[in-house]
Amino acid sequence: MNVTGTADAIPEAAARVDRRTMIASTVGTVLEWYDFNLYGLASALVFGPLFFSSSSLGGTLASFATFAVGFAARPVGGLLFGHLGDRLGRRRILLVTMLVMGLSSALLGILPTYAQAGIWAPILLVALRVCQGIGVGGEFGGATLLTVENAPAGRRGLLGAVPAMGTGAGFVLASAVFGTVSLLPDSAMMSWGWRVPFLASIVLVGFGWLVRRGIQETPVFRELAARGETARFPLLLTLRQQPGAVLRTMGVTVSGFVWGYLIQAFSLAYGTSQLHLSRSTMLWAVAVASALEIVTIPMWGALSDRIGRRRLVTAGLAFTVLYAFPFFWLLSTRNTLLVFVAMIVAIPIAKDAVFGPQAALVAEMFDARGRYSGVSAGREIGGAIFGGTAPFIGTALLALTGSIWPVALYVVLGCLVTFVAVVAGRETAGGTLR
Structure with a gap:
């Protein structure tokens, strides 16, 4: 029996996205990315001297190395939670990812520093960063599938982009909170101020848990479960039947990961340490730009419904x-x-002209039985290779050459990889989920 078209067997009236589902998916993504981006900001601005006993270039590189560790753990979370999401449902798994992420971030707020615990400080920092990476690795794929699998064909770009805008909103919240505590005197900021944003995760994740508890499973998964057609090993099914889709998903994400994390992590360190711009200036500049994503990510997603995913992404x-x-x-x-x-x-x-259509673009590549696994595996492996390493590579290129232009060239190379991945596949906008 062909089950790849399960989503299309669902009546159009049942494919409307429930408002509570939209809110829960988006709010959860905001909270997840608030936690994850806090670490990126702290690694650029405070973790070097606090956990590696150095405010020099070496401390910044070591701090960005732990940033990359979180990305290395994301495929583990993507594979684990993708498998469970295709077996047990999207809704249940998204409750778990929120708890893993929120508790890991809150514990970061009570970690002893290098001066207090010596070598145990960076060890514990890395351990909690791994837990963060595992949690966020299962988040994005499931959150976007909640809306994409409910959406009618002509609105998948728009509705898939709505939870994706939570990544921008999460960074706004993280930047605003971190920017506020950065106004403290340096002594207060380095002793206790940096801890406040991490400890606030407990309150935020509690709110997200309450919102997500009431959401319904997607009709796509309910249909599969009712027929007993969920795959026993969804990732193996996907790798056997659609290996090209996994590779394309990895490629599609490259430019966004490289460009996005060079902006949001590397440029903060570069601006404050090399250009001697104030922390608050850099943080608020990123926060204002990220606030605009709340509008632009859905806008680009909607535009991809009208003109096509490939055309919009290549223009971006x-x-x-x-x-x-x-x-x-x-x-x-x-x-x-x-x-x-x-x-x-x-x-x-x-960034968002490429990122806005991404949720719908990658979801439309996969069979419903292995969609969570395929999207999460491709995206998170790509993130581990190209996203987590971007600030480290950018810093290393700057140190080796003494010039910022090799970093810009690195962005160009990332765009070329994504271009090849996008044009290698067919246009999916307006089609079915077969």
Whole structure:
């Protein structure tokens, strides 16, 4: 029996996305990415001297190395929770990922520093970062499938992008909170101020848990479960029947991971340590740009429903290639207004034209029985290879060459990889989920 079209057997009236489901999916993603992005900000600004006893380049590299460890753990979470999500349902697994992420972040807020615990401080930091990575590795795929699998064909780009905008909202929240505590005197910031945003995760994850408890399972999974057609080993099924889709998903995510984390982590360290811009200026510039994502990510997703995923993504890639070098030049002016302009063009325009359609684009590649596994495996393996390493590679390129231009060239190479992955597949907008 052909079950790849299960989603299309569901009546159109049943495919409307429930408002509570939309809110729960989006709020959960906001909270997850608030936690995950806090670590990126802290690794750029405070973890070097606190956990590696160095504020020099070596401390920054060591801090970014632990940032990369979280990405290395994300495929583990993607494979584990993707498998369980295809076996047990999307809803149950998203409750678990929220708890893993929230508790890990709260524990970061009570960690002893290197001065207090010696070598145990970075060891515990890495352990909790691994737990964070496992939690977030299962989050994005499940959250977007909650809406994509409910959406009618002509609105999958828009509705899939709604929870995706939670990544921007989560960064806004993280940047705003971290930007606020950064206004403290340096002594207070380094002794206790940096802990406050992490401890706040307990309150946030409790709220998210209450919202997510009441959501319904997607009609796609309910249909599969009712027929007894869920796969016993969904990832193996996907790798056997659709290996190209997994590889394409990895490629589709490359430019967003490289560009996004160079902006959100590397550029913070570069701006504060090399250009001597204030922490608050850099944090608020990223926060304002990320706030605009709440509008632009759904906008780009909706546009992909009208003109096609491939056309929009390739246009976004071309713009990013043209903008990569001017972005770093604008930062180097040290002019506050131009720094804000640099971020506003880089994040909601260049990055999101590629990222906005991504949820629908990758979901439409896979069979319903292995969709959670396929999306999570491809995306999180790509994130481990290209996302977590981006700040470290950017810092290393800057140190080796003494110039920022190799970093911009690295962005261009990432765009080329994504371009190949996108044009290698067919257009999926407006089609069925077969």
